[in-house]
Amino acid sequence: MFEEWLLDDQAALTRADEAGLLLDLASAGATVRRAVRLAGEAGLDRLRPEGRPRAVLVAGHGTGVVVGDLLAALGGTVCPITVLSPSLTDPAHASDRPGRNTTASDLRSDLTLSLDWALPGWVGPSDLLLVLSTSGTEPGLISLAQLAYTRGCSVVSVSPTGSSLAGATLQVRGLPLPFDVTGGALEPIPGLERDLPQEAPSALWGLLAPVLAFADRVGIISIPVSSLQSAADQLDEMAVRCGPAADTYSNPAKSLAIQLDGMLPLLWSDGPGTAAVARRFAAVLAAEAARPAVTGMLPDVLISQHGLLRGQLGAEPDEDDFFRDRTEEPDALRYKILLLRRVQPPAGGQHQPELSPESAVQSQSQAQPQPQSEPDTAPAAEPHPVPYAVARAHRLATDHRIGIQELTSAQPDTLGAMTELLALADFAAIYLGLASSSSPRVR
Missing domain, CATH: 3.40.50.10490 (Glucose-6-phosphate isomerase like protein; domain 1)
Structure with missing residues (x-):
């Protein structure tokens, strides 16, 4: 049942929004600014790339895959961008993954421990791997970064500071960029299943902003920091236009x-x-x-x-059928x-x-003809x-x-x-x- 009245009752909306989703969306602009600043402090501003990579591969799941799609759409044809989606590995071998000691209960309760990623056979020293995670605990992503290192492929990750993935990125001489977990946290709701990964809506911007800043730095796309700041301002404006206070x-x-x-x-x-x-x-x-x-x-x-x-x-x-029985029609x-x-x-x-x-x-060709009228002094602009x-x-x-x-x-x-x-x-x-x-x- 859809309760339309709720949308114009700000107090009722707040009570219904137990997880704080609307507040999280309203912070998206601040998330972008914070992500860009933290990426610069993590070493992005000091990065001196030697040239654009031959190809870029983006690995992640959930929001990470969406970020890869957005990057590929923004990149155009300047540099091939391939999004690596995960597959399920054999749970019996998941405990052999580096980065985390798992138990049988972990395997039953955390799907991310069973995710696996594969590198295409053509990946080599001229390519770049972007690894994206809002938790940084996926053993499959850690293994992927290590495999890329053995191929001579450059590795950049976006994950929480101090996470297993960030540590693995440093071990393979890559660049770990921070994902700010404070910007993507939701209040837990009793009764909801937590055996699947849960991500806040603003986590998209916490991953996307540092990825775009890095991609501009190495020449994959042309989106300077000023464009990211404009996007943050735009998100603030949309938070006002689409916020719960607007009728x-x-x-x-x-x-x-x-x-x-x-x-x-x-x-x-x-x-x-x-x-x-x-x-x-x-x-x-x-x-x-x-x-x-x-x-x-x-x-x-x-x-x-x-x-x-x-x-x-x-x-x-x-609706023109006058004899249609509307009372017996199901919704x-x-x-x-x-x-x-x-x-x-x-x-x-x-x-x-x-x-x-x-x-x-x-x-x-479908436009309706307009009645003749006196000519205007200035011709109308062509649509x-x-x-x-x-x-x-x-x-x-x-x-x-x-x-x-x-x-x-x-x-x-x-x-x-x-x-x-x-x-x-x-x-x-x-x-x-x-x-x-x-x-x-x-x-």
């Missing part, structure tokens, strides 16, 4: 949460950057709102998920397409973020053309009677656009979870 009618995250109730979102994206945001959105919806979501990127998704649109969860009831779950896009900034340089989920995008794949997505949704809305950002740079959309997605998922009685966060 629903002016809060895009609360509005989006209301519109997602009873819906199975199809998170479609228009490029690698928005695709990484969509995968993060789906992960937070599952973790904090107990809601499923399906992701895909244009134009491939128009074919790969076209069958979904014809399914039983697709078409909405025909069925319905698809809703959320199209994550970057759009052109408005002319004149005054950028106002368009993060409202309402969308009225039409291709020029930016809508990409064909986007127009096709709207036509498919209309043909199958499926709701479609766009989540757009007109920020001129990729990091700014991703920051806006990530903040909106995180806040919306948290609000949806807090206002839903089925959420694992509500008691």
